[in-house]
Amino acid sequence: MGYTIAEKILKRASGAEGVEQGDIVNAKVDVAMSHDNAALVSKVFGELGVAKVWDANRIVIPIDHRVPANNIKTAEGHKKIREFARAQGIKHFYDVKEGVCHQIMPEFGHVVPGELIVGTDSHTTTYGALGAFSTGIGATEMAGVWATGELWLKVPETYKITLTGQLQDNVYSKDVILHIAGDLTAEGANYKAIEYYGPALDAMSVGARMTITNMSMEMGAKAAIAPPDGKVFDYLKGRTDKEYEPVYTDHNARYEKELEYDVSQIGPKAACPHAVDNVKNVEEVVGTQINQAVLGSCTNGRIEDLKAGVEMLKGRKIHDDVRLIVAPASRQVYLDAMEQGIIQKFVSAGGLIINPGCGPCLGAHEGILAAGENCIASTNRNFQGRMGSTEAGIYLASPATVIASAVKGEITDPREVA
Amino acid sequence: MKGKVWKYGKDVNTDVILPGRYLDSYEPDYLASHALEDLDPSFSKEVRQGDIVVAETNFGCGSSREQAASCLRYCGVQAVVAKSFARLFYRNAINQGIAVIECPECVDAMSKGDEVELDISSGTINNLTTGQTIEFKPLPEFVMEIINSGGLVEHLKKKLKK
Missing domain, CATH: 3.30.499.10 (Aconitase, domain 3)
Structure with missing residues (x-):
């Protein structure tokens, strides 16, 4: 039996010879993102008694949720993050001027195909639009990642969603993902990975795909992935000099569910x-x-x-x-x-x-x-x-x-x- | 451990468990005082150490905010029993040392205000109000280790010392 993209990335990240849906693996994280809640992560990290983070170059901290600070409590939190980033030599720290984490992560080249990315934000699933396995985690377990570089993850079952047809004028990928969320419900993909395919997906820009992978979380998805294509490789040019290996599904991969939506029918x-x-x-x-x-x-x-x-x-x-x-x-x-x-x-x-x-x-x-x-x-x-x-x-x-x-x-x- | 049941519906989301306007602080008392505020204003005032929160499907859907789990911990909640959980809340609760029990039959056997006795290691809930005993599948061993340590921080501290 072959592997889905999600399974392949977790297999590589955990160093396992093989993985099966439902396995719990200890995975090595490629990139770890935290935003304003890095204040809480750094507080918990301090309690662990570890002097240095596992890899200061793999941690990305953009401050974006309450910027500029909306009150004194927030300002104190932001101050702690700046002090922590400086003390630990966090290379990729983005202060309040830069923007929303899920936009600047890809913009600054921190997202490449095939990698395992975790973030202390539920919409971390966004990066799957570039072929990464990316998922949200909590602040305490992020402190564990900062200390060890590792995290336990269950290998999820995968849904395959194929988008066919052509979008009508004035209809966008947002309408498509809202339609799917309405159809599958808020828990319709709970714990699952979703992989998106089809000519309508291929026709979308990388940004439009990000809207879809971003909101897949609203159905409970653990990860949402689109196979990287020429548009993704073009997007990455000039943003990163990281070497990366795009990951694609096997022809005999096992999907728990296969769904198809004709986007031309969606208003x-x-x-x-x-x-x-x-x-x-x-x-x-x-x-x-x-x-x-x-x-x-x-x-x-x-x-x-x-x-x-x-x-x-x-x-x-x-x-x-x-x-x-x-x-x-x-x-x-x-x-x-x-x-x-x-x-x-x-x-x-x-x-x-x-x-x-x-x-x-x-x-x-x-x-x-x-x-x-x-x-x-x-x-x-x-x-x-x-x-x-x-x-x-x-x-x-x-x-x-x-x-x-x-x-x-x-x-x-x-x-x-x- | 004995406690009282607080029962809610489906899709109890992280924004009603701990609204975004209170995410500016991590102070235990502050978080505890606003727990479930937008869903049930009486909760934070009347909840006692050892109480359990019971709900229908998809408990904790929405944000990754760990405060949605920690605010319940700071209120003294020992366990959340639901027909199903959203994955981020599920992880966060375990990491905060809260038992998360996915058991539809258990949910149906408990009503608001019931006194129950919960044994997470053997997987039994004894409803003292109705006299009914329900069994559930105990959590995996490594999850129990985290919960028994009192959460992931204590668990990691032990592990990192080794």
Whole structure:
């Protein structure tokens, strides 16, 4: 019996001669990422009584969740991280200016195909878009990784999802993953690895694939992987000088489930309050009044997302009753958006540009909702209370749907605008 | 160990277990005082050492935030029994020394407020309120080692000393 990509990467990382689904392996980690919670990781690391981290070059720390610090407690945490990074000689430390971890990890070349990457963030699954096995872990076990470079992992069963057909105009990879999440439910891929294939996936940009692998986590997936192709190799050029070996599935690999979606049948979608799998066709919620719109995050804050959003403006203004918040996913995305005149257009239309970071997505700061308010966001979670009041509603949608709605003041089908 | 049952529904997510607005600190008392606040404001006030949290499927879905597990530990919760768990919460709970028991029959046999006696090493729950005893599959040995050490930190300390 052959191996899936997930199994091959875990086999290599654990040095095992063979692996089987359900095996628990002790794996050597290639890259370990922690964001603001590096403050907690470093505190726990201190308790372990180990003087030096296992490999200062394999640890990446971007501060992104509450940037710049929103209160004194956060500021103290950030200060501890800076001191720790300096003391340990952490080479890849990115301070508050740089952007969202899941964007700058690939941007700065820390993600390459075939590697095992762990991060103290659930959306670490994002890096599978470049052919890595990447998964979220907790802060305490990350302290263990910092000390030893190793971690126990169960070899997951793998689902194969094939995407066929061609996307309609004004429909994006975000709509596809929302559709799949609605279909499989919030626990539909719990503990599983998902591998994505098919002509519709091949046609997507690396960034669009990242939206899919990012939100696979919302179905409980442990990892979400797309086989690396020419687009990935092009993306990596100039970003890394690491040697890497792309990993592909065997023809006789064992998949627990095989699913196929024809993306041409998928229209704009919205995940409605208060669950990511409460997914409806946008037509069903058209007319719902909104008070805030958020364009950004690790899910949809890349340059192509800002571009898709700005094109929906068509020279119009943001509705007077809507606060549009735009957060480029990284400093580089911000610079590109300025160069392309996107920032100018958003500001002219009445949008607020905030610094690259996670702020509004997790309700940390920069866009908290009041009771009775609705928000439409290109982010990844709409749990009750996530962006502020437990009596606020969050709708998740593509950047195009977010901006079409922000202009009209109510949830709007982007196909009706175009 | 004896404790009282706190029972909840499905998809209890990390944002209601410990809302993002409280992720700015790791202080045990601070985290304990906000545990499950958005789901059940009475929980943090009335929970006692040894109590257990019982829930339907997909407990702890969402974020990797370890505070979702540690806030329960700081409240004195000894175990979470659910029909299924999200993987990150499952790992985080073990690493915090909380027993995580995946057992649908156990969940159905417990109601809010029941007094129960839990033995994680033998895999039995004795519901003192109803008189029913339910068995569950004990956790793997290496997981029990972590829980018996009081969490991953103590476990690693022992291991790294060797």
